[in-house]
Amino acid sequence: MPVNNKGENNPMYGKKHSEESKRKMAESRKKYKRENHPQWKGGVRITSNGYIEVLVPDHHRARGNGYVFEHILVAEAAINRRLSPNEQVHHVNKIKTDNRPENLQVVDIAEHARMHAKERRQGKYLKCVICLKEFYRKPSHVSKAKCCSLKCVGHYTHLKKKGKLA
Known part of the structure; x- marks a missing residue:
């Protein structure tokens, strides 16, 4: 049966290391820095x-x-x-x-x-029908997207009203 050395069952519970013990532990740790450490x-x-x-x-x-x-x-x-x-x-x-x-x-x-x-994106990269730049639209907006910006949308609407776009 394993020994439970947690909390109050630990022999060091409530005790503190002496200054000499702390000094010895610090010196011991210095020996195992970088190149001298086994790992x-x-x-x-x-x-x-x-x-x-x-x-x-x-x-x-x-x-x-x-x-x-x-x-x-x-x-x-x-x-x-x-x-x-x-x-x-x-x-x-x-x-x-x-x-x-x-x-x-x-x-x-x-x-x-x-x-x-x-x-990371889930939508599609499309080409603007006005300026031909590549732009991204999220999945729910892919079917409606034709233009990359409001400026191009205005230009597109103007051309469509004049009958220059199909």
Whole structure:
């Protein structure tokens, strides 16, 4: 039968570590930092959302813990310059761990957001009958949509009244 050492049954319940014990524990922990830790993997790890991180504390894009996303390092090496603050790296094949240079594309933040927004949308992309721009309409509005903007709708209505559109 397992021993229940929770709460009041724990032998340390209500007790505090002495200052000497705290000092010894802190010294012991120092021995197991980074390279000395048995689970050290060379400063490379995979984040909870699937990206590979590399320990490069002095990099301009390093987070507070000193890690940088590997795709940023690979993209910067491929373009021979640092990424500017308004640039992001896009994985073309959508595999977060595939950091080959040919799979990475440097884009500005707005373009990257547009790329991923298109993936999430359920409606359709249509072509405006007036200006020929591509525009998006949600599923319930696809059948009625012909124009991308109010300006084009006004132009379309005017042409239709004159009989220039079928």
